[in-house]
Amino acid sequence: MGRVELRDLSKSFPPNVRAVDHVNLSIEEGEFVTLLGPSGCGKTTTLRLIAGFEEPSSGQILIDGQDVTASPPYQRDTGMVFQSLALFPHMDVFDNIAYGMRIRKVQKDEIARKVTDLLKLVRLPGLEGRRIEQLSGGQRQRVAFARALAMNPSVFLLDEPFAALDKNLREEMQVELRRLQKRIEITTIFVTHNQREAMSMSDRIVVMDQGRIEQVGSPREIYLDPASTFVADFIGTTNLIPATIQDVEGEVVRLMTPDGPVSSPSGGFRSAQGRECVISVRPESVRLSTETDQAEEGSFRGTIDFKRHVGELIEYYIRTEADQEIIASYQTGSSEFFEGDTVRVIFDQEALRLLEKGDS
Amino acid sequence: MKFQRTGRLLLGACFASIVIFLVLPLLIVIAVSFTSDIFMVFPPKGLSLQWYREFLTMSDWRGAIRNSLIIASGTAVLSTSIALVLGFVLDRYEIRFAQAIRTLGLLPFLLPPVIIGIAFMAFFYAVGYSGKVFNVIIAHGIFYTTLPLMLISLGFESVDKEVEEAAMNLGATELRVFTTVTLPLIRNDVFAGILFSFILSLNEYFIAFLVAGFTVTTLPIKIFSSLRYSYSPTIAAVSVFFILITTGVIIAINKLTKGMWD
Amino acid sequence: MKSRGRRLKYILAYPVGMLFVFFLIPLGMLIVFSFYYHPPGGFYEPAFTLDNYVRFFTRTLYLKRLAFTVEISVLTALLCLILGYPFTYYLARIASRRRLYIILVISTLWLSYIVRSYAWSVLLSRSAGISQLFVWLGFLEKPQSYTPGLVAVIIGLVYVFLPFMILTLYGNLKSISTDYEEASLNLGAGPWKTFWRVTFPLSRDGIISGSLLVFILTMGAYVVPSILGKPKQWTMAIVIGDQATYESNVPFGAAMALILMVLAIVIIWIIAKLAGTKSLSMGARGR
Numbered sequence: 001m002g003r004v005e006l007r008d009l010s011k012s013f014p015p016n017v018r019a020v021d022h023v024n025l026s027i028e029e030g031e032f033v034t035l036l037g038p039s040g041c042g043k044t045t046t047l048r049l050i051a052g053f054e055e056p057s058s059g060q061i062l063i064d065g066q067d068v069t070a071s072p073p074y075q076r077d078t079g080m081v082f083q084s085l086a087l088f089p090h091m092d093v094f095d096n097i098a099y100g101m102r103i104r105k106v107q108k109d110e111i112a113r114k115v116t117d118l119l120k121l122v123r124l125p126g127l128e129g130r131r132i133e134q135l136s137g138g139q140r141q142r143v144a145f146a147r148a149l150a151m152n153p154s155v156f157l158l159d160e161p162f163a164a165l166d167k168n169l170r171e172e173m174q175v176e177l178r179r180l181q182k183r184i185e186i187t188t189i190f191v192t193h194n195q196r197e198a199m200s201m202s203d204r205i206v207v208m209d210q211g212r213i214e215q216v217g218s219p220r221e222i223y224l225d226p227a228s229t230f231v232a233d234f235i236g237t238t239n240l241i242p243a244t245i246q247d248v249e250g251e252v253v254r255l256m257t258p259d260g261p262v263s264s265p266s267g268g269f270r271s272a273q274g275r276e277c278v279i280s281v282r283p284e285s286v287r288l289s290t291e292t293d294q295a296e297e298g299s300f301r302g303t304i305d306f307k308r309h310v311g312e313l314i315e316y317y318i319r320t321e322a323d324q325e326i327i328a329s330y331q332t333g334s335s336e337f338f339e340g341d342t343v344r345v346i347f348d349q350e351a352l353r354l355l356e357k358g359d360s
Numbered sequence: 361m362k363f364q365r366t367g368r369l370l371l372g373a374c375f376a377s378i379v380i381f382l383v384l385p386l387l388i389v390i391a392v393s394f395t396s397d398i399f400m401v402f403p404p405k406g407l408s409l410q411w412y413r414e415f416l417t418m419s420d421w422r423g424a425i426r427n428s429l430i431i432a433s434g435t436a437v438l439s440t441s442i443a444l445v446l447g448f449v450l451d452r453y454e455i456r457f458a459q460a461i462r463t464l465g466l467l468p469f470l471l472p473p474v475i476i477g478i479a480f481m482a483f484f485y486a487v488g489y490s491g492k493v494f495n496v497i498i499a500h501g502i503f504y505t506t507l508p509l510m511l512i513s514l515g516f517e518s519v520d521k522e523v524e525e526a527a528m529n530l531g532a533t534e535l536r537v538f539t540t541v542t543l544p545l546i547r548n549d550v551f552a553g554i555l556f557s558f559i560l561s562l563n564e565y566f567i568a569f570l571v572a573g574f575t576v577t578t579l580p581i582k583i584f585s586s587l588r589y590s591y592s593p594t595i596a597a598v599s600v601f602f603i604l605i606t607t608g609v610i611i612a613i614n615k616l617t618k619g620m621w622d
Numbered sequence: 623m624k625s626r627g628r629r630l631k632y633i634l635a636y637p638v639g640m641l642f643v644f645f646l647i648p649l650g651m652l653i654v655f656s657f658y659y660h661p662p663g664g665f666y667e668p669a670f671t672l673d674n675y676v677r678f679f680t681r682t683l684y685l686k687r688l689a690f691t692v693e694i695s696v697l698t699a700l701l702c703l704i705l706g707y708p709f710t711y712y713l714a715r716i717a718s719r720r721r722l723y724i725i726l727v728i729s730t731l732w733l734s735y736i737v738r739s740y741a742w743s744v745l746l747s748r749s750a751g752i753s754q755l756f757v758w759l760g761f762l763e764k765p766q767s768y769t770p771g772l773v774a775v776i777i778g779l780v781y782v783f784l785p786f787m788i789l790t791l792y793g794n795l796k797s798i799s800t801d802y803e804e805a806s807l808n809l810g811a812g813p814w815k816t817f818w819r820v821t822f823p824l825s826r827d828g829i830i831s832g833s834l835l836v837f838i839l840t841m842g843a844y845v846v847p848s849i850l851g852k853p854k855q856w857t858m859a860i861v862i863g864d865q866a867t868y869e870s871n872v873p874f875g876a877a878m879a880l881i882l883m884v885l886a887i888v889i890i891w892i893i894a895k896l897a898g899t900k901s902l903s904m905g906a907r908g909r
Contacts, residue, residue: 481866
């Protein structure tokens, strides 16, 4: 219950906008999948295609093996939460949640029972008679969840529901949603542009850009093994260093960068001599040393340009001899460098990744 | 709402028929105005511009045109000036009874014309000065204050206060800020107000008739009385004239207010 | 930015003065004149008499006119709603070249009532109207005129006031987010059910505003019934106008005008209270 398949799905808007470009995706029962990407990448359009509010230009949508591509939204087994929540202002909480059941002509006592259960599930017991305008932001969110889940849909769709919330409420709702989802084990497709949100809630993340899927994987895979410079740059921060391949020795690739030679694991990158590529290394895998005399292989020389505190981390911005900017991050309290220091920039070789030279 | 094909077609057909309903009578009038026959016939028997010529050359029609234009211009000036000053002071200063004064400005147009018409009749009789073009200008000018007031008030509201504050910070007095900063920004709304009241006054029959109908003949009054006594296609030609002017003014207003009706 | 009393604000005297002298005072004169005496054959004499009101309420002729005016106002409002709502729904939700249609609707609005009534008198006439079409299609034997008459008046009133309904409804419908409709579809309700359970209730304010607007406009209608109607279809405004001009009886006209206005206000007030709307706004104005 709740398998979703997108086959070669495309959607174009006139005049020439390819909002969704040949997307292929399989989602398992009970998975929490996030469609992640910048605005305009097609994630919301994809969601709306699944819900049935847009007709695809080509391709198919299957829910539990059934082709629903031609079905209207009211015949699809999906429950959707909109960005604006769209709770009916002219009805109270009970009527909002009961709406779908009434359409299906469910018995009155059954409806009442279900509404009570749902309000318990979203931890808002007793609020049946409240008018929507009397509810707080967090309460409205939960009513919207309850309404969407009232008919036990196969797929739970959410379109950036937390975008308008402040940080604390957002984090609280993220936990709430995940807890809820795990409890009823419903396939969930979540859309957001906030990569932290995606990383914290998802089983798998689908990174999208310009209508195409850039990468699909668990949060860990996406973070540690980005498939492209776009993904590497979009998720967290990363240093991107242009390089040319000098030679390959088994699993180790030797490259030349503007700042000197570097060795990196090949990690599945098709390495050929002379090929240009990009080395991606996360700031937490960059170490600094003031012993600048020993020229360690694969290290750069540079000066600390700028230093700033970001939460529990300290970020150092280093300008290398070849005028590249490298960012290194340390836990607060575990380093003692100052602006103006000359340092050696040392990479954790295992954490390096090779990527295609992209346009980002 | 994409899926009910038949429902949508039905709705579309309804829409189209109402569009036709709205437009058709006007098209017929335009067609009839070109007839070479002496009666209004559709389809027109032959094509001729004689009715346009008659309309533009006969002295009684020209007199009516002249009166209407004078009255409409006077109305535009009067109503827009009232609206501009009213809008300005209400926007700028803390006034006691501001809400009541604003309602006073918005009220005239909301009352049925017959009320306004008779009220002005009574007023001018009591004052002893009736049946003059001036009376109509006053009556129309007050009646049509409402629309320029609404437009200009919205215009004032949309002026970014910080721009004016910046001007003041640079040394401009209130009056100077108004003339050099605010007025240029609301210029379009003021023009729209002028055009609105002009065209409304040009078209208006009843109040003009009540206030000065026996002595002053405006274009609508002439049309109306012509309808009583003859059915000549000249009236059709005059109507086309109105249609063209009104459409032109509306398009101008839309451009000036940068698509306020989207 | 509000300044404290500077001298400039006193130019408020101009508009307020104008409105006071040329609006409030005439309205006052209206009330005063309604109590004046009308000497037979003369104009008016200042007095305080209830003759005018008595005359109105004791002559069935006038009461009939009033009743007819109210009836036709209600009918016109209903017809405009029935025709205008689907049109506006389509325009607000579906139509592609919206601006074009809106300009069209607005253009017909600013055209004189006379021109528009005249257009229908042509269209309904014998020699130049749709009866020619009916003959050609075989529905009629020979062409006939449908004007003046009740049908012509109704068509004319609907034609002339429909744009007001459309514009009011349009402003209202545009402001209802499509999210609500989509949520309803997602919850399993088809388009028809969605319309009746969600869109229609949410557009209630627009419906009431539009209907009241058309109602009060028709209550004051003069030109349309004048051109397209026989005496049986004349409205209060025509009676008042005739009394004040041809009969030179301004006091009586004033009394009737007041009665009409009071009646209209009372009806509107009752409807507004029943409907419980907080504000009746007139539609799409502003950015």
